[in-house]
Amino acid sequence: MSRERDKDGGNRVTKEFLSGNQAIGEAVMLARTESIAAYPITPQTGIVNHLVNLISSKKFAATMVHAESESSALSIVVGSTLGGIRSFTATSSQGLLMMAEATYYTSGMRVPLVMTVVNRGLSAPVTIFSDHQDSMTLRDNGWLQFYCKNGQEALDTILTSYAIAEHRKVLLPVMVCIDGFAISHRSEPIVIPSQQSVDEFLPSFSPEFPYMTLDEPKFLGTAAWPDYYEEFVYLRNKALKDSQEVIIETCNKYSGAIRPIVPLISTYNAEEAEIIIIGIGSMMSTLEVIVDQLNDSSSGSVGLIRLKCFRPFPAKEILSKIKSKSKIIVLDKAVSPGQSGPLFLEISSILQTSGENIDCYGFILGLGGRELTLALGKRILHAIKELDPRSTDSRQYWIDLNHETIKRWTTSE
Amino acid sequence: MSELPLKNLRDVSERYLSEWVAPGNAGCPACGAVLAVRLAMKVLGENTWGVMTTGCMAVNYTVPGTGTARTPWIHPLFGNAPALGSGLAIALDRRNLQDDINLLIVGGDGATADIGFQVLSAAIQRQHRFIYLCYDNQGYMNTGGQSSGTTELNAVTKTSPFGSITEPKRLSEIFMNHQLKYLATANIGYPVDFMNKVLKAKQEDGPSYIQISTPCIPSWGVESAQMIKVAKKAVTTGYEILYEYSHEDITLSNPSRKFRNKSKRDPLIEYFELQKRFSHIINDDQALSLMEKRVDDNWERIGF
Numbered sequence: 001m002s003r004e005r006d007k008d009g010g011n012r013v014t015k016e017f018l019s020g021n022q023a024i025g026e027a028v029m030l031a032r033t034e035s036i037a038a039y040p041i042t043p044q045t046g047i048v049n050h051l052v053n054l055i056s057s058k059k060f061a062a063t064m065v066h067a068e069s070e071s072s073a074l075s076i077v078v079g080s081t082l083g084g085i086r087s088f089t090a091t092s093s094q095g096l097l098m099m100a101e102a103t104y105y106t107s108g109m110r111v112p113l114v115m116t117v118v119n120r121g122l123s124a125p126v127t128i129f130s131d132h133q134d135s136m137t138l139r140d141n142g143w144l145q146f147y148c149k150n151g152q153e154a155l156d157t158i159l160t161s162y163a164i165a166e167h168r169k170v171l172l173p174v175m176v177c178i179d180g181f182a183i184s185h186r187s188e189p190i191v192i193p194s195q196q197s198v199d200e201f202l203p204s205f206s207p208e209f210p211y212m213t214l215d216e217p218k219f220l221g222t223a224a225w226p227d228y229y230e231e232f233v234y235l236r237n238k239a240l241k242d243s244q245e246v247i248i249e250t251c252n253k254y255s256g257a258i259r260p261i262v263p264l265i266s267t268y269n270a271e272e273a274e275i276i277i278i279g280i281g282s283m284m285s286t287l288e289v290i291v292d293q294l295n296d297s298s299s300g301s302v303g304l305i306r307l308k309c310f311r312p313f314p315a316k317e318i319l320s321k322i323k324s325k326s327k328i329i330v331l332d333k334a335v336s337p338g339q340s341g342p343l344f345l346e347i348s349s350i351l352q353t354s355g356e357n358i359d360c361y362g363f364i365l366g367l368g369g370r371e372l373t374l375a376l377g378k379r380i381l382h383a384i385k386e387l388d389p390r391s392t393d394s395r396q397y398w399i400d401l402n403h404e405t406i407k408r409w410t411t412s413e
Numbered sequence: 414m415s416e417l418p419l420k421n422l423r424d425v426s427e428r429y430l431s432e433w434v435a436p437g438n439a440g441c442p443a444c445g446a447v448l449a450v451r452l453a454m455k456v457l458g459e460n461t462w463g464v465m466t467t468g469c470m471a472v473n474y475t476v477p478g479t480g481t482a483r484t485p486w487i488h489p490l491f492g493n494a495p496a497l498g499s500g501l502a503i504a505l506d507r508r509n510l511q512d513d514i515n516l517l518i519v520g521g522d523g524a525t526a527d528i529g530f531q532v533l534s535a536a537i538q539r540q541h542r543f544i545y546l547c548y549d550n551q552g553y554m555n556t557g558g559q560s561s562g563t564t565e566l567n568a569v570t571k572t573s574p575f576g577s578i579t580e581p582k583r584l585s586e587i588f589m590n591h592q593l594k595y596l597a598t599a600n601i602g603y604p605v606d607f608m609n610k611v612l613k614a615k616q617e618d619g620p621s622y623i624q625i626s627t628p629c630i631p632s633w634g635v636e637s638a639q640m641i642k643v644a645k646k647a648v649t650t651g652y653e654i655l656y657e658y659s660h661e662d663i664t665l666s667n668p669s670r671k672f673r674n675k676s677k678r679d680p681l682i683e684y685f686e687l688q689k690r691f692s693h694i695i696n697d698d699q700a701l702s703l704m705e706k707r708v709d710d711n712w713e714r715i716g717f
Contacts, residue, residue, distance in 0.1 A: 035503050063503050068535035072496035075489065075532075079500020082487060083462075085507050087500070105490055212462055212485050212501065214514070221488035222475040 010195035018190045020151035020183035021046030024116050024176075025053075026190070027158035028088045029060040030198045031114075034205075035080035035087040037065040037073040041095040042128045043180040044118040048090065070095035074102040074115070081113045082212055082220065086162065086205040088113065092180060093120035096134045100141070106173045107142030107236055109221060112165035112207055113173050114158060115143075119281070119333075120180040121368040129369020130180035132280060136334035136342045142236050144174040144243055145311040147280045149266075152190050153308070154178050156254065156261045159198060163250045168208040170243045172236070181369070182282040193258045201257050244312045264314040266306045269295065270321050273303025275381070278318070278347055279331035280307050283372045290377040302381065307343070315350045322351075327359045327384055332396075333366040340364075340396035348395070359389035365400045376400055416616065418609045425608060429455040433483050440473040443637035445601040445627025445644060446548040447473060450519055452604050453546055453623075456611040459484055461515040462505070464498045466529065467491035468521035469555040470548065492528035494518050495536035495545065502541035515615055516543040523553045525624075526562030526582050537591040537620045544614040545622045547584065550629040558632035566707070567700055569690040570632070576693060585624050586715070589658050594619035596658040600626045602644030603668040606655060610666075613657070626653055634689020643687045651678040651708050654715060665717050673717050681705050 018026065024047050028036065038048045054060035063080075067073035070091050077087035091099060096117055106113065117135045121127040135145060144164065148154040154176065161174040178184055211220060224232050244264070251263035268288050270276060277287060284306035291302050305321055307314065322328055328351075332341020339345065344362030351360055361384050366372055380399055387394045419425055433454035440447040446469055454461065463486040465471045471488045489497040498518040505511045520529060525547040533545060552570050553559040559572040563584055567576040585598050594617040599607040607625055614621035628635055628643045635643050647653040648668050655666035665673065672678050681704060685691035694700040 034507050035500065037500070063507060065499065065503070065539060067496065068531055071493060072499075072532050072535060075493035075496035076500040076503070078489075079487075079497035079502075080504045080507075081500070082497075083501040083504020083508075085504045101490055102493060212487070212504075214460060214485065217483060217485040219475060219482045219486045219488070223472065223488075225476075 011197070013194050013197075014192045015189050016192060017187050018151060019046055019185055019187045020154050020178050021118070021185070022050045023151040023155040023190045024090070024158055024178070025050030026192055027155040029054050029062075030193065030195060031086065031088075031159055031162050031202055032199075032204065033062055033088045034085040035065075035077055036062050036089065037067045037076035037080075037087075038089050038091065039067045039070045039073045039095060041070070041092045043120060043130075043184045044090045044092040044095070044116070046184055047116060047118070070098040071102055074099045074106065077113050078102065078106050078109065078111050081111050082109070084205070084212065088115070090116040090118065092118045093122055093134045096138060097122065100138060103138055103141040103143060103173070108232065110171040110209070110236070110239070111173055112171050114161045114165060115173065115175050116154075116158070117175050117177045118180050118184045119177050127368040128180070130182060131333040131367045131369070132177070133334040133367070135175060135177045139311060139342060142172065142240060143311065144170075144172060144240065144247075144309070145177060146174065146309055147177045147307065148183060149282060149285055149306065149308070151178075151183055151186070151188055153262070154183065155190060155192070156259055157308075159193075159202060159258075160250050160254050160261060163202050163254075164243060164246050166205065166207050167243075167246045167250070170239055170246050171207060171209060172239055172243065177281070179282040191259060197258050201254060241312050244314065247309060262308045264307075264309040264317050265321070266308060267321055268304040268306070269301065270303035270305055273301045274325060275302045275327045275329065275384075276305055276322055276325050277302060277329045277331060277380075278305045278307070278343065280310065280343060281333070283331065283333070283366060286372050287377065290372075290374050293374060294377060294381065313346055318347070319350055319354050319356070322358060323356060325358055327361065329380060329384060330360065330362045331366070332362060332364050335364050335367075335396065344395060359384075361387060361389060361397065362395045363397050363399050365398075370400060416612060418612065419605050421605055425455070425605060431455070431459070433457075433459060433461070435483055438473040439476040440469065441630050441637075443630050443640040444469070444473070445629070445640055446470055446521070446550060449546070449548050449601055449607070449625045449627050452608055453517065453611045454484065456608050457515045457517055457544075457615060460513060461517055462501055463487070464489060464494045464501065464516075464518040466494040466518070466520035466524040468524055470519055470521070472555055491524060493532055494520055494524060494529055495533040498543050499536045499539060499541045502543050506542070511542050518543055518545045520545065520547055521554075522547060522549040522551060522563040522584070523561040526584050530562075534591060537588065537593055537622070540592065540619050542617075542619055543621075544611070545620070547622070547624040548627045549584070549624055550627050550632070551581070552629070552632055554629045554632045558629070567691060567694050567704070569693065585622075588622045593622050594659060595621035597623045597666070598626075598653070598655050599623055600644050600648050600653060600655055600668065601628070602641050602648060603655065606666055606668050610657065632690070634692070635687060639687055643684070646679065646684040646687060648672065649679045650681045650684045651675070651712065652681060652684050654711060654717065656715065656717075663716060673712065675709070681708060
């Protein structure tokens with residue numbers, strides 16, 4: 001890989017052919033991260049490998065720990081952040097669940113660090129392929145959650161995430177999610193901003209709350225009995241809600257200084273459309289192509305809303321785009337068993353309180369790496385013509401099942 | 414500031430006037446662990462970052478309103494203290510503060526032998542600079558006295574109501590097989606010996622491990638006024654061996670030196686009869702002779 005960047009005093013913008021994982025590694029270096037800890041898990045390993053290459057070739061001077069588990073990997077970067085340096089970790093799937101306990105601790109302790117989750121389905125049965133069950137399972141852990149569309153957005157989002165996390169109104173950890181393989185392993189030309197522009201955008205690490213300091217000794221991580229605990233939780237919740245303003249402000253700044261970046265949601269053909277499909281991650285890029293083809297071939301026009309930001313939940317922004325639409329289709333690559341998809345639950349809840357009378361359908365699909373195809377897109381649009389929007393089926397419609405397999409594996413008559 | 418070894422308690426009171434653990438913690442009266450951390454902090458001083466693993470000591474320090482800490486501390490989760498501590502060590506190193514600020518990680522035997530075992534093992538392997546202090550009271554005393562990986566054979570706990578039937582892990586020997594700069598076993602009945610060990614660990618440029626035996630008043634069934642007596646009996650009966658290990662070299666510590674000679678040891682029963690948790694074996698000759706044999710085996714295995 002040619003490296004022209006450091007010439008001309010680091011003010012050169014370059015374009016390189018990189019996988020999503022490599023793009024994230026580049027962003028972590030551009031952010032001048034000092035401490036990295038990770039444990040290997042497919043499909044996250046490309047990030048770690050790239051960072052090791054950057055460090056061992058002396059392009060990047062971070063301290064990297066190859067931890068003995070994901071729980072420890074996160075705990076190490078919590079420690080280094082509290083100790084006063086910018087830190088990063090990355091994981092997937094089982095690894096994220098192994099971190100689960102420490103993720104709640106991280107947000108409760110208001111530790112501003114950034115973690116990439118390369119989305120992958122959960123065992124059992126084991127899979128290495130992608131869906132959103134891992135990060136969706138941890139959606140209540142008090143972290144900000146962004147879901148990227150491609151490697152470029154991943155790079156830009158890592159950089160903005162540090163600025164958001166470290167903002168004094170936020171002081172919370174940020175999870176930057178990318179789809180396993182579709183983003184992590186696919187290579188594309190990636191624009192890498194100049195080091196100088198990133199340095200101007202992202203000042204060196206100095207959170208306004210001094211964590212470990214001899215001048216003002218504190219006992220961090222204290223117990224809180226019933227007369228205090230609820231206020232701690234309230235304040236973390238408030239910081240997460242209020243982070244939306246900081247996200248917008250930070251992304252506007254980044255868009256002006258470096259490259260355009262989506263803060264909360266993006267839309268495609270949403271103004272004209274009668275039917276809106278709402279979803280998350282790389283499948284929304286695939287859907288743009290499908291929507292173009294569908295709109296060419298059928299009368300009812302279809303538009304898209306992609307949530308880049310899932311936590312805090314951008315309710316107002318979504319509502320403003322779906323008012324006066326006739327139908328909404330929510331695609332979930334995760335499921336809350338016995339209920340419906342997590343994204344469907346969020347969207348139907350904001351529809352309930354908004355008083356909008358829009359039919360809302362929830363589809364479960366794309367689990368364990370199953371692809372979204374043009375044919376499937378057509379089947380979805382056909383299915384909503386027949387589904388009763390008040391039926392249970394319409395809340396979690398499993399559109400893409402192989403019924404032969406199900407028949408063979410059903411355990412009861 | 415002298416860093417020479419302390420000779421006696423008078424030395425301690427002359428050199429270390431300041432208290433870094435303030436009065437008013439929520440520990441039981443005569444808690445051995447509270448005293449251990451207080452003495453360790455006297456040696457380490459105000460330029461110390463501390464990590465206090467979940468357990469009795471975390472509760473003692475963090476119950477709202479106690480305000481025991483006069484230096485910066487973090488209470489992490491139960492099983493991740495050496496990992497979070499590794500992060501702090503990296504930050505100190507990156508900020509060039511590792512020679513100015515000590516890093517102390519405190520954990521009970523449950524955190525050390527069980528839930529945080531692999532975490533400490535890996536943190537030592539990475540050679541971060543920290544002192545790990547394990548206060549060993551042989552059980553999960555904060556949750557009411559359940560068995561842990563170091564609970565002694567025959568000891569009654571909430572989860573071994575007829576006496577523990579498993580051999581405890583030989584923790585210090587396990588960590589002797591790690592690449593520590595310094596390892597020591599200590600006993601709260603011998604504060605000068607313990608503080609000298611902390612002093613040595615403080616001067617090491619890498620990981621050190623000190624395991625201190627600290628009686629638990631309620632769970633061992635000991636009178637508070639007898640805490641130090643019970644602690645000392647563990648050494649004078651030869652049941653516990655105090656030693657140091659560094660650079661592949663093992664040295665018997667002063668308080669244990671005399672008891673290499675079996676005839677100088679107090680009868681082992683004198684240790685057990687002070688504790689209710691062993692009351693069921695006091696008249697059990699078979700159990701007692703097995704316990705005595707284990708003491709001899711320990712001395713032989715460790716190589717004194």
